[in-house]
Amino acid sequence: MSYKIDLSGGILTFTIDRPHIRNAINDEVIQGLEELVAQVHNHDPQFVIITASGEQAFCSGGDLSVYQHLRTRNEAYPMLKKMGDVLYRIKTLPVPVVALVNGMAVGGGCEIATACDYRLVRSHAKCGFIQGTLAITSGWGGGTYAMETIPHAEALKMLSEARVYTAQELLENGWATKVVESEAGVEAFFQSMKKIRPEVHRAYKEIAIRKWQSSHLKDRVNEEIRLCAELWEADAHHDAVERFLNKKK
Numbered sequence: 001m002s003y004k005i006d007l008s009g010g011i012l013t014f015t016i017d018r019p020h021i022r023n024a025i026n027d028e029v030i031q032g033l034e035e036l037v038a039q040v041h042n043h044d045p046q047f048v049i050i051t052a053s054g055e056q057a058f059c060s061g062g063d064l065s066v067y068q069h070l071r072t073r074n075e076a077y078p079m080l081k082k083m084g085d086v087l088y089r090i091k092t093l094p095v096p097v098v099a100l101v102n103g104m105a106v107g108g109g110c111e112i113a114t115a116c117d118y119r120l121v122r123s124h125a126k127c128g129f130i131q132g133t134l135a136i137t138s139g140w141g142g143g144t145y146a147m148e149t150i151p152h153a154e155a156l157k158m159l160s161e162a163r164v165y166t167a168q169e170l171l172e173n174g175w176a177t178k179v180v181e182s183e184a185g186v187e188a189f190f191q192s193m194k195k196i197r198p199e200v201h202r203a204y205k206e207i208a209i210r211k212w213q214s215s216h217l218k219d220r221v222n223e224e225i226r227l228c229a230e231l232w233e234a235d236a237h238h239d240a241v242e243r244f245l246n247k248k249k
């Protein structure tokens with residue numbers, strides 16, 4: 001199984017469990033995220049955490065060994081749309097969603113973290129929208145969410161530079177909610193959040209969701225997905241993926 005779901009102390013935790021491949025996303029993880037959404041509606045937790053196994057990576061984006069076989073925009077679009085749809089459902093869950101960024105978050109991994117309400121970033125973690133180095137844009141809605149999350153110029157810079165940022169840089173540009181050195185930092189965050197009644201957190205989330213609905217967030221995400229699918233079919237993208245996959249051969 002590529003993921004784990006656990007409910008404990010009012011917190012529903014989703015863990016991507018593919019550390020050998022830097023927790024890259026395959027179809028099974030996408031299905032797991034759909035199951036997570038269903039479980040939130042069934043179990044009514046106070047908070048949701050998205051994290052990953054090991055200390056090296058939160059998520060390295062799409063599993064390029066699988067998705068390299070999607071060659072045209074029409075082949076890439078269904079995968080991008082499926083993940084984009086589930087990430088939108090995660091973003092609009094009725095309770096706060098926390099990304100516990102335990103290590104590198106790059107490409108689609110940075111998109112997943114950006115879709116969350118809060119990002120607790122381990123001090124050794126580096127994160128970035130490196131999709132530009134693969135001649136594509138973000139394709140799961142993360143570019144749109146970055147523009148909702150941090151100031152416009154910071155978001156555009158982070159997306160366009162296509163490099164990884166240190167935890168300190170992420171704190172400075174507003175992407176990281178908090179940089180944590182250890183599990184104690186995570187516990188302190190939840191202790192503080194739990195001082196406030198769950199219905200208050202839900203009410204603020206409802207206000208945020210209304211704002212996103214009135215600014216047509218879903219339509220903007222769909223447009224991002226379409227643009228990424230267009231770039232996907234270019235040779236420049238396939239050549240860059242091939243270079244990454246063959247780097248050690």
Ligand SMILES: CC[C@@H](C(=O)O)C(=O)SCCNC(=O)CCNC(=O)[C@H](O)C(C)(C)COP(=O)(O)OP(=O)(O)OC[C@H]1O[C@@H](n2cnc3c(N)ncnc32)[C@H](O)[C@@H]1OP(=O)(O)O
Nearest residue numbers: 020021022024060061062063064065104107108138139140
């Ligand atoms: C598809 C959706 C799209 C989007 O919409 O955003 C994307 O996500 S595009 C972005 C895809 N992701 C990447 O380009 C990142 C690729 N990975 C890396 O740059 C690096 O692996 C890392 C995350 C910076 C970690 O570097 P390091 O610690 O040095 O590990 P290795 O590079 O040696 O990786 C170990 C192992 O894992 C394999 N790997 C890593 N990431 C992926 C991936 N995304 N897909 C497939 N395989 C991946 C890597 O090839 C190594 O394999 P082995 O050599 O067989 O051990």
